[in-house]
Amino acid sequence: MKLTLWTYEGPPHVGAMRVATAMQGVHYVLHAPQGDTYADLLFTMIERRAARPPVTYTTFQARDLGADTAELFQGAVRDAYERFRPEAILVGASCTAELIQDDPGGLAQALALPVPVIPLELPAYQRKENWGAAETLYRMARALAGPSALPPGTPRPPREAGRRPSCNVLGPTALGFRHRDDVTEVTRLLATLGIDVHVVAPLGARPADLARLGEADFNVVLYPEIAAPTADWLARAFRQPTVATVPIGVGATRDFVLEVARIAGVDPSAALAPAASRLPWYSRSVDSTYLTGKRVFIFGDATHAVAAARVATEELGFTVAGLGTYSRERARDVREAAAHYGIEALITDDYLEVEARVAELQPELVLGTQMERHIAKRLGIPCAVISAPVHVQDFPARYSPQMGFEGANVLFDTWVHPLMMGLEEHLLTMFRDDFEFHDGVAPSHLGTVASRPEAPRGPAVTAEEPSPAAIAPAAATTAGTEPTCAWDPEAELELRKIPFFVRGKARRNTERYAHERGVATITVGTLYDAKAHFGR
C-alpha cells in the first residue's frame, strides 16, 4: 500500500479513455462499478469537450456481484454496439472489475460482433495513465494495422517516384497538454518541408486510419510516453523509421527539422529560416539580461521535463536547480539530463517529496504540472505549467502550442511573464524601501493574495490555505532541517532592506554560512560575508 495525497497520473483505464475519446468511430466498454463514470468529467469539464467520451460503463453494484456480472458486461457491449454503431470496440476492466476476473475480452469476442473487438489488459494495481494510453494505442495499431504488416525479412519498398514523402504523427490524445495545437504546429512545419501527414493518431483518427499506418514513409513521435511502443512496433512491422526528437524549443525544433529532412530525404533549409521564431532575439534583447542564471526547478512527464531543461539553459540562460519526473518508465532520460546539468534527478510520484525538494531548493521559477502550480503558489514562487496533469486553464482558447517555432514563442512568454512582477528587477532594487512596494503587498501576478508576511525561517513559509488546521503540518514538512542562529538586531534590520522576493534566500544562505562556520550571532558583517560567499 502506498499513502498518496495527490496523484500525477490516473489509473491506466483513464489512459485508454484518452485514446478512445481522441478518436472517431471507437467505443470503449468498461467493466466498472458505479462511480468510475467520474472520468467523464475530466473530458467534459477540464478539456471542455462538447461530447461525452465514447465510453459505456457497466456500473455494477454490490447486488450484481452475487448475480452474473459477466452477463451484465455482455449486455452492455451488445447495447453499446446497437446504440453507437462504432467501427471498433475496445473492452476492458477498471481496477475493481479486474479483481472479479470476468474476462471482458473473451466475453466480448463471444458476441461475434461485425466490427473489430480489441481487448485491453491494463493492470490497474501496477500501471498508470500514460502506460494505459500507450498500451491502448499499441493494441489498436497491432489489431488494425497488423494484418498488413510486411512479411518478416522483407525490406520496405521504396517510395514511388514523384510521390511526396509522408509520415504519421503519433501520440496526441484527448486531455493532452496542448496536443491539439502541437499537431497543428508540427503539421505546418512538416508542410514547409514538403512532407504530407498521412495519419495523426490517435487524435482525430478513425479505426480505418490506424489500419493504414503502415503506408507512411516514417513516424513522428510527439509524445513518447504515449506513442513510443506503437512506433517501435511500426518500425518492426513496416520498417518505418522513427523521428525521435521532440520539437520543444528552438534548438530541438531545428534538430527535429534536420532529422526529419534526413529521414525523408528532403532539403531542410526552407524550415530553418532565421526568423522562424522570435525567441532567439527576445532572449538576446538587453531587456532579458535579468533572466541570466535564474534558478529554475523543472518537474513533469519525462519528455516535457527534459525538453524544458534544454530550453531553460540554452535558450533563456537559466540555471537548472532541480529536474525530475513522475514517469518512472522514462526515468532514464531524466537521469541522463540531470547528470548533464550536474544535479540529481528527482524520480517520484509523491507530491510531498516534490514539494519538499522545491522548498529546499528555493528556486526562482518553477516549471511543472498543475501540482507544482499549487506548490509554487504556497511557497510564493513564480510558476508556469509545462506538462500534464493540467487543469482547465491549461486548455486556452487561443492557439498556444508548446512545439515548433511558434511553440518556442509561447514558452518564452509563459515562462518569462511570471518573473516580471510588473517591474523589471533592476527597478525593484531601486524601489527596495518604497512605502508602496514592500513585502506586505502581494506581487500582482499572484492575484488576490492580500498580504504576505515574511517567512519566519527560510523555506518554512506560510500556506495560503484558509484552513488553519492545514497550515501547521504543511510548514512542518519543510522546517526542521534548518540551522538556527541568532540574528543581531542590526543585521535583522539590514536583512529587511533586501527586496522581499530574495530575502528568504538571503536569510537561508546567511544562516547556512553562519552555521557552517560556527558563528553564533549573525551580524551585518556576517550578512555581507555570506553575500560575497554565495554571490554569483
Place this chain on the structure above:
Amino acid sequence: MSAVPASGCATRPETVRTGLTVRAERGQREVFCGLTGIIWLHRKIQDAFFLVVGSRTCAHLIQSAAGVMIFAEPRFATAIIEDRDLAGLADANDELDRAVTQLLERRPDIRLLFLVGSCPSEVIKLDLARAAARLSRSFEPRVRIRHYSGSGIETTFTQGEDACLASLVPTLPEARADAAPSLLVAGVLPDIVEDQFRRLFAGLGIAPVQFLPPRRSTELPAVGPGTRVLLAQPFLPDTLRALEERGATLLPAPFPFGADGTTAWLRAAANAWHVGDGRFDAVVGPGEARARQALERHRRELAGRRVFLFPDSQLEVPLARFLSRELGMELAEVGTPYLHRRLLEAELEQLPDGTLVTEGQDVERQLERCRAARPDVVVCGLGLANPLEAEGLTTKWSIELVFTPIHGHEQAADLAELFARPLVRRLRLAV
C-alpha cells in the same frame, strides 16, 4: 426501497400516493460514488482525516471531483492497494497499519480518522471494522478511528455522507436517561447556515441544540431517548436508523429548502417544543418574509419554465418541490438515485400530481427522454452538462447544490439563483 428489475428497462410504475407514481430504472448510472462526500465532510469536521483504502482510481476520483481545491496538504488521502498486496506478498493489514502510523505521525493535529472502504477493498474483503478496532488500541485516546464504506458498489454520491455519519452514531456519548429533550440536527450544513439555525432555535427557546457532524470531533453530541432528530438532508436513512437505535425520535418534516420548506422544517421542531404561534411568527417570520421577497425576482425568471432533474444528489425530490411550489416551474422529470419514501413523505405529498418520478438510472434512455422533453433547464452531473449544453440545452450542474449553502430562509434566493443564472446567461449571450 422498491423492487428493482433485474436488468435494463423500467418496471411497472409503483404508486407512492394517489396521483403520484414512481418508475424504477436500471442500467448505466452516471453518478459519483460515496467517496465524493469526503470533499465536503473534511471541510466540515476540521480535525478529521479521511483515509480511503482503495486504488489509484479512488485517489484520482477525489482529486478530480475536488477540482481546484488543491490548496494545501489535504485532510484526505488514499492508501493505494498495490499488486503486492493482492498477490499476498504483503499482508494488507500490516500495510494499512503502516500507512496509518505514517499518516498520524505526519499529522499530529488529527483527532478523528476515518478508514473509508472502496470498491477494491470491499471486493478483496479487507475488514476495515477490524482494522479500525485494532488501530484504535494503538492510537486512542489521542485519535479515534472509525470506518465506513464509500465504495461505488455500496454507495452513490451523498450516500457516503450517510455512511460516515452513521458510523459516528454508535460512538456518540449517552445522554442521561432523565435528560430534558434535546434537538439534534443531522446532516452536513455549512457553518454559516448552522449558525443561522442556531440563532433561530435559540430565539424559539429550543435548547439544547446539537449538530451532527460537529465542527470538531471533540464536540460529539450526546444522544438518548430524549433526542429529537431533524434531518437537514434527505439522504440520511442509515444515520437516522442508527440514531433511532440509540433511542432518538425523528421529527418528520419537509427539508429546509425555500421559504415554505424552511418554515415547515422549523415548525416541526417548534411543535415538539410547544412553541406558540406568536413566538414562532415573531422569530421565523422576518426570515420567511425576506425569503419570499427575494424569491419573487427569480420567480419572474423561472415560472413556467420546465426543469428536468437527472438523478445525482438525492436532493432532487425536495428541490423539485421547491422549484414547482415556490418558483412555479414545471417538472419534466424528477430523477433520483434512491427514493427513501419515509424520509420524503412530506415532500412527495407536495409534488404536483402526475409528476414523472424515476428512481435509479439508465443514462442513455434518460438522455433520450431529456432530449425529447426539451426542458428549459437540465439539472445533471458534470459529465453530462457540457455535452447537453452543446446540444442546445441549458444545464445546472448538480454538484454545486452540495457545495453551496442552499438551506434556510436566507439562502432560499441563492438556491433559486442557481437555477436562474444559467437561463439568464443563455439569454445574455449573443455569440
